[in-house]
Amino acid sequence: MKEIDRIREISRQMSQNATFAGYDHARRVTQVALDIGRGEGADLEALEVAGLLHDVGVPLDKPRHYEIGAFLVKGILTELGYDRDFVEKVARMVETHSRYGGPEPETLEEKVLQDADAVEYVGAIGLARGIVRGMENGSYTGNVDELPALIDSLTKQVSGNLHTERARELIEGRVRFLQEFKERLEKELHGEA
Numbered sequence: 280m281k282e283i284d285r286i287r288e289i290s291r292q293m294s295q296n297a298t299f300a301g302y303d304h305a306r307r308v309t310q311v312a313l314d315i316g317r318g319e320g321a322d323l324e325a326l327e328v329a330g331l332l333h334d335v336g337v338p339l340d341k342p343r344h345y346e347i348g349a350f351l352v353k354g355i356l357t358e359l360g361y362d363r364d365f366v367e368k369v370a371r372m373v374e375t376h377s378r379y380g381g382p383e384p385e386t387l388e389e390k391v392l393q394d395a396d397a398v399e400y401v402g403a404i405g406l407a408r409g410i411v412r413g414m415e416n417g418s419y420t421g422n423v424d425e426l427p428a429l430i431d432s433l434t435k436q437v438s439g440n441l442h443t444e445r446a447r448e449l450i451e452g453r454v455r456f457l458q459e460f461k462e463r464l465e466k467e468l469h470g471e472a
């Protein structure tokens with residue numbers, strides 16, 4: 280089995296029960312990271328590996344998953360025989376990927392991965408994930424009257440602090456969808472549609 284296939288398998292195994300940060304999320308973040316990375320001339324191998332593994336710490340310690348994730352990733356990649364520089368590079372990308380904790384991304388690859396993860400906060404995918412996340416962490420009760428506020432909080436999460444033009448583009452379209460969805464939702468809630 281090729282290393283990357285093993286990494287896919289490890290990601291799938293380790294993110295079972297991770298709901299909104301499961302393997303489906305890791306796979307999509309990887310695709311977006313490669314899309315952004317291609318345009319930026321970034322190290323695509325590092326982006327693919329880091330994208331697949333960036334949230335493996337979530338089932339163990341959600342609030343500090345980037346820290347435990349970086350630790351786990353070092354072990355996984357060393358075990359698979361990757362050289363030390365690559366292991367350090369990917370571990371650092373995992374450690375800096377979160378917009379809500381951990382060190383700031385500094386290298387191009389660190390910035391691209393953080394941007395790719397941000398894209399998943401908005402759009403139809405972001406809304407689906409946001410509802411699940413909110414219900415899991417207790418910030419959303421499931422009351423549809425409170426959904427417009429949840430949508431606003433998703434939009435706020437991606438305002439500012441983006442590193443690449445491609446991510447800004449993707450996010451702009453997804454935020455537009457959320458605004459339209461919210462307008463429709465409010466109409467329905469007011470009995471106007």
Ligand SMILES: [Fe+2]
Nearest residue numbers: 333334344377
């Ligand atoms: Fe994360």
Ligand SMILES: [Fe+2]
Nearest residue numbers: 300333334396
């Ligand atoms: Fe993520």
